[in-house]
Amino acid sequence: MIGIVASTLLLSDVRLALSTSAWWYVLVAVLAVAFAWTAYRYTLPPVSRWRRNVLWILRGLALCMLLFLLFEPVLRYLLKKSERPAVALLIDNSASLSVADGGKKRSSMVRAFLQGNALRDLAEKADLRPFAFADSTREISRDSMAALSFGAVGTDLAAGWSRALQELSPQNVAAVIVVSDGAYNMGANPAREAARSTVLIYTLGVGDTTATADAVISEMLTNEIAYAGSEVPLDVRVHGTGLAGKSALLRLIGRNGVELERRPVRFDDDDSEIGFSFHFRADEPGDLRIATVLDSVPGEFLLDNNRRSVVIRVLEKRTVVRVFAGKPSADLTTLRQILESDTTLEVKCLVEDGSGGFFYGGSLPSAEQIQDARLIVLLDFPTRTTPADLLERLARVVRESRIPLLLMTGPSLAPSRLAALSEVLPITASRSVLSEELVTVRSAASHPALSSSDGLPANWTDLPPVFGGIGNFTVTAATQVLAKLSRQNLGIVEDEPGLVVWESGGRRGAAFLFWGTSRWRLQMATSPGGSEFYKGLLQRLRAWLVAPVEEQPVRIRPTKRLFSGSENIRFVGEIYGGGLQPRDDALVQVAVTSNSRTENVTLHGRGNGRYEGEMTSWTEGEYRFRGWATSGDDTLGTDRGMFAVEAFNIELVDTRARFDVLQQVSQASGGTFTTLDNADSVLENMDFSPRVTPVQKETTLWNRGLMIWLIIALLSLEWIIRKRSGML
Numbered sequence: 001m002i003g004i005v006a007s008t009l010l011l012s013d014v015r016l017a018l019s020t021s022a023w024w025y026v027l028v029a030v031l032a033v034a035f036a037w038t039a040y041r042y043t044l045p046p047v048s049r050w051r052r053n054v055l056w057i058l059r060g061l062a063l064c065m066l067l068f069l070l071f072e073p074v075l076r077y078l079l080k081k082s083e084r085p086a087v088a089l090l091i092d093n094s095a096s097l098s099v100a101d102g103g104k105k106r107s108s109m110v111r112a113f114l115q116g117n118a119l120r121d122l123a124e125k126a127d128l129r130p131f132a133f134a135d136s137t138r139e140i141s142r143d144s145m146a147a148l149s150f151g152a153v154g155t156d157l158a159a160g161w162s163r164a165l166q167e168l169s170p171q172n173v174a175a176v177i178v179v180s181d182g183a184y185n186m187g188a189n190p191a192r193e194a195a196r197s198t199v200l201i202y203t204l205g206v207g208d209t210t211a212t213a214d215a216v217i218s219e220m221l222t223n224e225i226a227y228a229g230s231e232v233p234l235d236v237r238v239h240g241t242g243l244a245g246k247s248a249l250l251r252l253i254g255r256n257g258v259e260l261e262r263r264p265v266r267f268d269d270d271d272s273e274i275g276f277s278f279h280f281r282a283d284e285p286g287d288l289r290i291a292t293v294l295d296s297v298p299g300e301f302l303l304d305n306n307r308r309s310v311v312i313r314v315l316e317k318r319t320v321v322r323v324f325a326g327k328p329s330a331d332l333t334t335l336r337q338i339l340e341s342d343t344t345l346e347v348k349c350l351v352e353d354g355s356g357g358f359f360y361g362g363s364l365p366s367a368e369q370i371q372d373a374r375l376i377v378l379l380d381f382p383t384r385t386t387p388a389d390l391l392e393r394l395a396r397v398v399r400e401s402r403i404p405l406l407l408m409t410g411p412s413l414a415p416s417r418l419a420a421l422s423e424v425l426p427i428t429a430s431r432s433v434l435s436e437e438l439v440t441v442r443s444a445a446s447h448p449a450l451s452s453s454d455g456l457p458a459n460w461t462d463l464p465p466v467f468g469g470i471g472n473f474t475v476t477a478a479t480q481v482l483a484k485l486s487r488q489n490l491g492i493v494e495d496e497p498g499l500v501v502w503e504s505g506g507r508r509g510a511a512f513l514f515w516g517t518s519r520w521r522l523q524m525a526t527s528p529g530g531s532e533f534y535k536g537l538l539q540r541l542r543a544w545l546v547a548p549v550e551e552q553p554v555r556i557r558p559t560k561r562l563f564s565g566s567e568n569i570r571f572v573g574e575i576y577g578g579g580l581q582p583r584d585d586a587l588v589q590v591a592v593t594s595n596s597r598t599e600n601v602t603l604h605g606r607g608n609g610r611y612e613g614e615m616t617s618w619t620e621g622e623y624r625f626r627g628w629a630t631s632g633d634d635t636l637g638t639d640r641g642m643f644a645v646e647a648f649n650i651e652l653v654d655t656r657a658r659f660d661v662l663q664q665v666s667q668a669s670g671g672t673f674t675t676l677d678n679a680d681s682v683l684e685n686m687d688f689s690p691r692v693t694p695v696q697k698e699t700t701l702w703n704r705g706l707m708i709w710l711i712i713a714l715l716s717l718e719w720i721i722r723k724r725s726g727m728l
Contacts, residue, residue: 013078018071025071029064036060047725055718062714065707073701082690085174086127088164089119092180092206094134095566095651097150099302101208106657107150109206109676110179114145118680125688126174129167133160135186139167151566153649155180156187157661158194165199174688175200178665179676181207182658185650191664201669202686206676207657213242214301215267216653217250217292217308225313225344226282232312234278236292239653240267246297252278253291265294282314287561287642289622305652311561311644318346319546322373324394325351326380326412328359330518335379335408338535339542348373356385364390370397374546380410380515382417391420398424398507404545407511411436411467426476426502427511435469438488439514441498444481446608448576449501449510449544450537458533464523468514470496475511478502485514501544508545553577554637556590556603556627561642564649565620573603573611575629575636582609583629586636590627594645595619603627617645 018025040056091114097106113119122128123142132140134152137160161176176199184190194201219237226232238250247266254260263276280290294306321339325332328351339347351359364387370376376398382391398405405424415429422428443460450456465488475481475497483499486492501510520534556573563569571590577583588603588611597618603611617623622644629636659673666673674682701707 015076017074017076020071025067028067032063032067033060036063043725043727045726047727051721051725055721058714058718058721062711062718065711065714069702069707069711071702074698075701076696076698079695079697081695083172084127084690085125085688086129086168086171087122087174087686087688088161088168088176089128089130090137090160090164090176090178090180091130091132091145091148092134092155092178093132093148093150094152094155094183095150095564095649096155096181096183096655097206099207099652099655101657106181106206107148110150111146111148113179113204113676113679118683122683122686127171129164131160131164131167133157133163137163139164149566151649153564153567153651154186155184155651157182157184157190157665158188158192159186161197161201162193165197172690173199175202175671175686176669177201177683178203178662179206180662181205182661183207183651183654183656184658184661185653190661191668194665194668197669199669200671201665202671202682203662203666203673204676204679204682205657205659205662205673209657209659211241211656212301213299214305214655215240215243215248215265215294215297216302216305217294217648218273218653220292220308220310222290222310222312223343225315226288227315227317228282228285230282231279232282234280234290234292234310236276236278238265238272238274238276238294240265240270240272240274240297242270243267243272243297243300244270246299248295248297250276251293251295252280253293254280255283255288267297282312285314285316288312288314289562289642289644291646302652302655304647304649307646308648309562309644309646311642315344319344319374320346320348320372321375321377321542322365322370323347323349323377323379324381324390325349326383326386326410327352327354329380329410330522331408331410331515332379334518334521334534335377335538338538341535342539352381352383352385354383354385356387365393367393367397370394371401371403373403375404375406375542377406377408379408380412382414382420383412384414384417386414386417388420391417395421395424402505402507404507405509406541406545407509408515408517409434409468409473409511409513410515415472424507425509425511426478426504427500427513428474430471430474431469434472436467437469438465439468439470439485439496439498440465440488441483441485441514442493444484444498446582447480447482447501448574448582448609450482450540456533456536456540458524462524463533464519466514466516466519468496468498470494473497473513475500475513478504479511501541510541510545554627554629554639556588556625556629556639557641558625558643561644563617563643563645565617565645565647566649568614568616569623569643569645570614571601571603571612571625571627573627573629573639575609575611577631577636583631583636584609586611586629586631588613588627588629590625592623592625594621594623620645620647 036056036059040052099106130140130142130145131137132148135154135156182205216239218239222234223232244267250263250265251259252261260280261278265274282288289309289311291309296303336347339345350362353359415431418429441460468485479500479502481497481500485496485498486494498514499512517534553576556571559570559572573588575583575586584605590601592599601613601615603613605611622642624642626640628638663673672682
């Protein structure tokens with residue numbers, strides 16, 4: 001939405017400046033006029049006195065204007081811009097506003113305020129810019145304020161006015177008005193952020209600050225990922241307010257609504273917090289929804305917060321990643337930390353000790369042991385002491401089992417030993433000894449291996465230099481170069497391959513042709529984006545390497561696996577064509593099914609092979625979806641999955657209005673707090689003075705074409721009169 005800024009321009013302090021003293025101009029101008037009068041005092045042939053006066057005046061004016069230009073006149077003036085004040089109106093659109101206090105919904109009170117006279121009077125005094133905020137913030141039109149749903153999940157109070165002020169930053173923002181119950185549950189501390197605000201924040205509170213009798217499942221904690229056949233722990237916390245002496249049943253619900261276990265719940269006092277520990281069995285691979293249901297307690301305020309779910313991903317088994325390293329190093333430590341932080345991976349390392357043996361009691365793995373890996377990583381490997389039969393075994397298993405390969409070079413890598421892997425590695429060493437110097441890395445091409453709905457947390461150019469060398473390696477035409485190297489000390493752009501990927505015969509691979517990547521995490525530890533860059537890069541590469549090649553071109557998924565009933569269900573898709581190049585010409589559709597009802601959603605292109613779309617849910621429970629992408633008569637691929645919708649909303653965990661938070665926000669920013677009922681008194685006393693911005697302007701007159709044309713016009717008129725009078 002684009003606002004119109006009302007402003008007024010006032011002109012004042014007008015001055016004319018010349019290159020020299022104005023008295024010199026007056027003197028020469030008088031002389032020029034005297035010369036013109038003298039020239040026409042007597043004429044041949046004689047003409048009337050009236051005509052002589054006209055002629056000398058025309059010439060005098062022309063000479064004065066010509067002299068005026070020679071003195072380089074400049075017009076200086078002060079332009080004052082008076083800008084009408086703008087007011088950001090932030091309206092809490094979260095689900096806690098749908099709660100009723102004393103039989104009257106908070107949302108009804110807010111709608112009455114939005115349609116009242118106080119806001120109309122405010123709009124006459126200032127440019128009123130409304131924003132709806134909850135877990136995110138968006139600007140809305142004044143006409144759409146009455147259509148707010150008051151059902152969003154989460155309240156980020158501080159981000160609300162921060163986003164609004166960012167949108168209105170060029171304008172004269174006089175104040176921020178926040179209409180909310182103050183019950184924030186996301187983002188930064190509002191009072192702390194308000195203290196940094198340069199704009200006054202006025203808060204209007206709505207709701208009841210007293211606690212109501214209610215029971216809520218306040219927390220469910222379990223593993224996000226489990227393995228088929230394993231027992232999974234689940235911790236549940238139930239909070240009760242005003243229910244002393246009352247009891248209920250807490251039930252654990254598994255797949256297909258089957259009750260797995262039940263526990264009695266008794267609230268001993270009016271503020272009870274009770275913890276429970278359950279275990280359930282992850283029976284088969286796929287997404288598994290587990291729910292806990294608290295039976296209604298007599299006298300409780302809400303029932304929507306008595307049911308809560310989690311969706312976990314059940315895997316058949318952990319993915320084995322085998323790492324072969326030439327020696328212990330910082331790069332190896334960093335690689336292991338990143339891989340082992342993923343609980344779905346089982347990392348097995350074999351590290352050479354430089355004498356033909358291995359550290360930590362390691363031994364040569366058999367072909368069968370190598371074959372159980374889903375990914376093989378060669379870090380600073382092979383070396384001069386690497387057993388030849390191990391290299392032969394690796395090459396054969398990778399070739400026959402089509403295991404993805406990730407090569408990470410290093411200073412101990414023996415270039416001559418790479419030849420043993422030539423059948424599975426489209427990279428050859430160009431030197432007998434690797435060159436090592438500081439190099440910088442820059443992006444060279446986009447690729448599905450590094451693509452996702454969110455970009456990498458930093459740019460390649462932000463990273464510290466690493467080690468490598470120009471001319472160390474040669475890559476074949478089967479590879480695609482994603483990053484290139486340049487020597488730091490030269491300061492020029494060079495085309496040395498740095499990060500390459502390839503795909504051949506149903507097997508994928510990637511190679512880092514530089515080393516020292518641990519520097520990216522260590523030297524950028526104070527930069528959140530920089531320190532996470534390497535982790536994000538490796539995670540994307542690993543996911544692409546182990547993904548089934550035939551399923552990769554089409555990927556469709558919901559933005560999360562568990563939605564609240566008041567949320568829109570949002571899908572994102574990534575579509576690739578031949579050579580895994582992004583496709584922007586696809587028709588992407590998703591069929592969503594629940595309770596024998598199916599609805600179709602069309603995803604719209606966002607560029608670079610990305611698609612987005614959303615829908616609204618029609619019931620609580622599990623939803624299954626199947627998505628497909630087509631181009632003309634060709635089907636590019638399909639994808640499928642599940643998600644769940646439940647009535648639970650984080651906004652309903654604690655429905656009390658938090659006027660204390662709103663008071664702290666106003667006090668910290670210098671504004672005022674009041675309840676919505678008394679909003680008129682605050683709005684009437686707000687200062688809506690226009691902002692006056694003085695701007696010094698100057699205009700050069702001596703180089704203006706208009707002045708030249710006026711001089712020519714005066715002299716031309718003089719010449720015409722002379723010719724008609726018979727004068728030379």
